[in-house]
Amino acid sequence: EDKVVQSPLSLVVHEGDTVTLNCSYEVTNFRSLLWYKQEKKAPTFLFMLTSSGIEKKSGRLSSILDKKELSSILNITATQTGDSAIYLCAVEDNNAGNMLTFGGGTRLMVKP
Amino acid sequence: NAGVMQNPRHLVRRRGQEARLRCSPMKGHSHVYWYRQLPEEGLKFMVYLQKENIIDESGMPKERFSAEFPKEGPSILRIQQVVRGDSAAYFCASSPPVDGVNEKLFFGSGTQLSVL
Numbered sequence: 493e494d495k496v497v498q499s500p501l502s503l504v505v506h507e508g509d510t511v512t513l514n515c516s517y518e519v520t521n522f523r524s525l526l527w528y529k530q531e532k533k534a535p536t537f538l539f540m541l542t543s544s545g546i547e548k549k550s551g552r553l554s555s556i557l558d559k560k561e562l563s564s565i566l567n568i569t570a571t572q573t574g575d576s577a578i579y580l581c582a583v584e585d586n587n588a589g590n591m592l593t594f595g596g597g598t599r600l601m602v603k604p
Numbered sequence: 605n606a607g608v609m610q611n612p613r614h615l616v617r618r619r620g621q622e623a624r625l626r627c628s629p630m631k632g633h634s635h636v637y638w639y640r641q642l643p644e645e646g647l648k649f650m651v652y653l654q655k656e657n658i659i660d661e662s663g664m665p666k667e668r669f670s671a672e673f674p675k676e677g678p679s680i681l682r683i684q685q686v687v688r689g690d691s692a693a694y695f696c697a698s699s700p701p702v703d704g705v706n707e708k709l710f711f712g713s714g715t716q717l718s719v720l
Contacts (some may be wrong), residue, residue: 498646534608534695534711535647580646591637591660592709594646 494519494588496595498581504601505571513566513598515581523584525564526592527555530578538566538579571602607631608712609678610696616718617686625681625715629698636679637709638671641693653679686719693717 495518505511517525524542528535539548541557541564548555552571557564568575578599582592607630617623629636634655639647649663653673664671668686673679683690693716697709 496646533713536711582647588660591649591652592647593649594639596644596646599644 494583494585494593496581496583496593498579498595498598500598501596502599502601504603506603507572509571509602510567510569511571511600513568513579513581513600514563515565515595516561516563517581517583517593517595518562519583519585519593521586522559523586525557526582526584527564527566528580528582530580530597531576535580568600571600573602573604576600576602608633608696608698608710610694610712610715612715613713614716614718616720618720619687620685623683623686623690623717623719625683625694625696625717626678627681627696627698627712628678629696630710632700633698633710634701635699636673637697637699638679638681639695639697641695641714643692647695650681683717686717688719691717691719 497516499514524540526540527538529538539555544557544559552569555566578597580594580597582594584592609628611626636653638650640650641647651664651671652660656675668684670682693714695714696712699709
């Protein structure tokens with residue numbers, strides 16, 4: 493059974509801080525790892541990672557995959573209050589089509 | 605994502621009643637997934653459907669839960685004889701029939717089910 497574990501469970505920082513969120517996984521036949529941001533509504537897509545060591549970047553957010561360590565990190569620099577959300581990591585198994593296995597999420601709160 | 609429409613947004617039921625949750629996928633999408641999110645937890649897969657077919661229901665409780673995606677109309681997640689433990693946010697997601705879309709799944713805004 494595929495499994496995704498995220499840490500920390502929650503995090504409180506102040507605006508301007510840099511944060512690193514962790515995701516580790518066990519998957520039978522790895523296809524991709526995805527990061528989502530969930531505010532009050534639907535999860536919204538951030539990144540999809542398939543290759544080790546290649547950083548994906550979008551503004552202040554970046555993410556990288558380490559297939560050897562079966563893990564990924566999501567970095568957010570110069571955090572803003574609008575970054576407050578639950579960040580979800582998910583993995584896709586080649587044997588499971590588009591079905592994703594999600595971790596429990598990291599709840600980030602950015603204080604002014 | 606506004607393209608996947610779920611209704612109702614909030615649903616209140618008393619124990620023993622039935623809950624019906626609806627999901628209209630994005631235009632052109634023929635794959636629908638239902639996920640459940642309990643408070644303070646991540647999303648748990650429930651069922652994957654294509655038009656008129658259940659592809660994978662390994663995440664569905666064996667009793668009281670059922671899902672369908674008819675040829676015409678929205679996908680329905682049905683919970684019979686609801687219990688308090690069914691209280692959760694239920695998210696629907698859809699994907700196109702051909703793989704290769706970067707975002708993989710497009711999520712609806714969810715239905716928050718509260719069982720009194």
